[in-house]
Amino acid sequence: MTDPAVGVRPSAVARRLPGRAKRRVDVLREYEEFNSDRRRGIPSVLWPFFAPDPDGYYRWQVQLDCACIKEMLTPDDYTPPSERQWRGLGDGELLPPGQVYCRHDDSADAPYRDIIEWGERREVSFPADPVEPPEWADADRWAMIRHHEAHTSAFWKVTLACGHVEEVVAPNLDWKPDDGPRLAAATRVKQMIEEFEQAWASDPMLQPEAEGEHTRRMLAAGWPSPMPERSCHTCPHARAIVAYQRVGWLIPRNEAPKPENPPPARVVLERRLRRAEAEAERLRAQLAGHEERQDA
Ligand SMILES: [Zn+2]
Ligand SMILES: [Zn+2]
Known part of the structure; x- marks a missing residue:
């Protein structure tokens, strides 16, 4: 069975989302509690890989296609949550990129x-x-x-x-x-088809519609096993991230500009020097103008 919607990945946009981000101290406390539990089962040399300190995490708010807004942490500030893979329910299997597990009681059947x-x-x-x-x-x-x-x-x-x-x-x-x-024996399949037809005729509610269609497909295919x-059971709860908003580092960083490392290329330095020399020349000319006026 193929579904034309399957595999189409909506692209998420960066935009302002309604509502406020959680308090940073609360998110940090939640992460610390989660991480100290997690670290109990991991040798400390492996913590940087599987249970890192909170200072590497960046906070985002995301909106899902179910309209829910959630907060997520990523291990850097340049790849948005919509381009990453998240796990299903609990510590479940990896979902396709940009999907998040969000359970709603009124979700569709599997x-x-x-x-x-x-x-x-x-x-x-x-x-x-x-x-x-x-x-x-x-x-x-x-x-x-x-x-x-x-x-x-x-x-x-x-x-x-x-x-x-x-x-x-x-x-x-x-x-x-x-x-x-x-495949089941052809005579057995024929018998099953008759039994199912009778059961469906006597009780149209015997199976939900999708279940009945599945049964019909399998009978037509010879009851393969x-x-x-x-x-x-993941499809009804897997939601796509449709929008995201940056929140900031989980541990605030010094906002001072980063030192230039490695140093700029020679052509860049030469261009800056020529600009500085031209500016110095302009200032000297202005200054000379001042002195001439004073002398007059
Ligand atoms: Zn939701
Ligand atoms: Zn699915």
């Missing part, structure tokens, strides 16, 4: 996106499911889906067409992306 890349694999072991059905399943359904024995599944990280990362379960432990998806598309 849309289905094509899988465009297979990444890391991990195995997870699960104990056998309990015999008693959980609250969300009746006894018959539980008997069908219950894992009677302990089992291990392979999970693959996948990048979706929107640039977000999700995880999918492989059909078995030996499966590799090069194997491609396995793993499926070539996955619902993206």
